[in-house]
Amino acid sequence: GQQVMQIPQYQHVQEGEDFTTYCNSSTTLSNIQWYKQRPGGHPVFLIQLVKSGEVKKQKRLTFQFGEAKKNSSLHITATQTTDVGTYFCAGPLNDYKLSFGAGTTVTVRA
Amino acid sequence: DAGVIQSPRHEVTEMGQEVTLRCKPISGHNSLFWYRQTMMRGLELLIYFNNNVPIDDSGMPEDRFSAKMPNASFSTLKIQPSEPRDSAVYFCASSLDRVWTEAFFGQGTRLTVV
Numbered sequence: 001g002q003q004v005m006q007i008p009q010y011q012h013v014q015e016g017e018d019f020t021t022y023c024n025s026s027t028t029l030s031n032i033q034w035y036k037q038r039p040g041g042h043p044v045f046l047i048q049l050v051k052s053g054e055v056k057k058q059k060r061l062t063f064q065f066g067e068a069k070k071n072s073s074l075h076i077t078a079t080q081t082t083d084v085g086t087y088f089c090a091g092p093l094n095d096y097k098l099s100f101g102a103g104t105t106v107t108v109r110a
Numbered sequence: 111d112a113g114v115i116q117s118p119r120h121e122v123t124e125m126g127q128e129v130t131l132r133c134k135p136i137s138g139h140n141s142l143f144w145y146r147q148t149m150m151r152g153l154e155l156l157i158y159f160n161n162n163v164p165i166d167d168s169g170m171p172e173d174r175f176s177a178k179m180p181n182a183s184f185s186t187l188k189i190q191p192s193e194p195r196d197s198a199v200y201f202c203a204s205s206l207d208r209v210w211t212e213a214f215f216g217q218g219t220r221l222t223v224v
Contacts, residue, residue: 033212042201043153045212088153096141096165098213100153 004029004091006101013079014109021104023072023089030092032065032072037103038085046087081108114216116202122222128190131219133202134183143213144177144187145201153201159185171196192223 005024013019023032031050035043047056049065049072056063060083062075072089086103093099115134123129135142144156157167159179167177174193179185189196199220203213 031210042215042217043203043213044215048212096158096160097155102152 004032004089004099004101006089006104008104009102011104011106012109013083013106015079015081017079018075018077019079019106020073020075021087021089023074023091023101025070025091025099028069030069032069033090033098034063034072034074035088035090035100036085037088041085043088076106079106079108081110084108114202114204114214116200116216116219118219119217120220120222122224123192125193125223126191127223128188129192129196129221129223131187131200131202131221133185133187133216135185135202135204136214137183139204139206139214140182141205141207142179142185143203143205144185145203145215147199147201147218156187156200189221192221194223197222 007022011019031048033048034046036046037043047063049063052069053067054065060077064073074087076083084106086105088103089101090098114136117132121129140161142159146154146156154169156169157177158165162179162182175189177187187200199218201215201218203215205211205213
């Protein structure tokens with residue numbers, strides 16, 4: 001069945017550097033959502049992308065939805081220690097079921 | 111609104127005991143989800159309720175798991191009997207409208223079965 005795949009699983013970043021996490025689906029997605037989970041915390045919604053080729057920015061975070069609506073990316077510039085956590089993408093399998101990617105766990109070296 | 115409220119935050123129980131996890135969704139949300147998170151399997155949807163009615167329970171691992179939503183402001187997830195492999199973090203989430211709007215997660219219940 002349709003699943004959302006996410007890479008890389010781990011990202012070790014030097015403070016101040018940029019990084020990108022990628023999300024791929026075998027089928028076209030109606031929308032894609034991104035969540036962040038801090039260590040010991042719960043997933044918190046960041047953003048939803050709906051349109052083909054859509055790009056949205058939240059401060060240092062840039063989210064992109066592919067033209068074919070099968071992939072998405074999250075790019076973080078000038079990484080800070082506050083960016084530590086696991087970033088999940090999630091795409092709908094149907095009207096109510098979200099398929100969560102495995103997540104990219106980010107650690108930051110000061 | 112205080113957000114999605116789950117209790118207890120932590121639960122340690124012995125194998126074979128009954129465990130009940132509780133959730134209060136955000137007022138006005140008509141969709142409620144129970145997820146389980148483990149290192150091996152990530153976030154898994156266990157069951158989905160819409161307007162208090164269970165719509166899809168295909169993610170419930172086995173008959174030892176059951177969930178109820180007697181009204182719009184309360185849901186429970188019960189495990190009876192519990193087993194060590196049930197150890198995980200269980201999240202409840204609610205949303206206004208299925209997968210087209212953001213899901214608000216509770217802080218989770220960390221369950222340890224010894």
